[in-house]
Amino acid sequence: MDPTDRETACFEAGVKFGALYHQFAGTPVSADNADSLEAAIEESIENQPGCTDVSVDIHTDELETTRGYTELTGEYMDVTLRIEYADCIVHAEMGMEDGYPLMRVVDVVEE
Numbered sequence: 001m002d003p004t005d006r007e008t009a010c011f012e013a014g015v016k017f018g019a020l021y022h023q024f025a026g027t028p029v030s031a032d033n034a035d036s037l038e039a040a041i042e043e044s045i046e047n048q049p050g051c052t053d054v055s056v057d058i059h060t061d062e063l064e065t066t067r068g069y070t071e072l073t074g075e076y077m078d079v080t081l082r083i084e085y086a087d088c089i090v091h092a093e094m095g096m097e098d099g100y101p102l103m104r105v106v107d108v109v110e111e
Helices: 005-024 034-046
Strands: 051-058 077-085 088-097 100-110
Touching: 005 034, 005 051, 005 077, 005 088, 005 100, 034 051
Parallel strands: none
Antiparallel strands: 051 077, 077 088, 088 100
């Protein structure tokens, strides 16, 4: 049985989150470079097929450490994605929930 367009669009959102998290987790980040890192993540993920919008918000107020930087993890960022596949638009987000960076589909619109 072939996946539906809706299922494929949701799968693509998961692919984008997997690439984003595993490509950028561990990147050194500070309040001084957070803006450029946000832009780099957004531009990188938007290159992938079907991804029409990415928004990354790194919590600079939480990055203060004795070293002046820390490693980027899910606890320091919120992410939203918009995926378009066939007649489906998927909105997905990543944010902390119960101490875990939860990635989820918020809604799917079929046009």
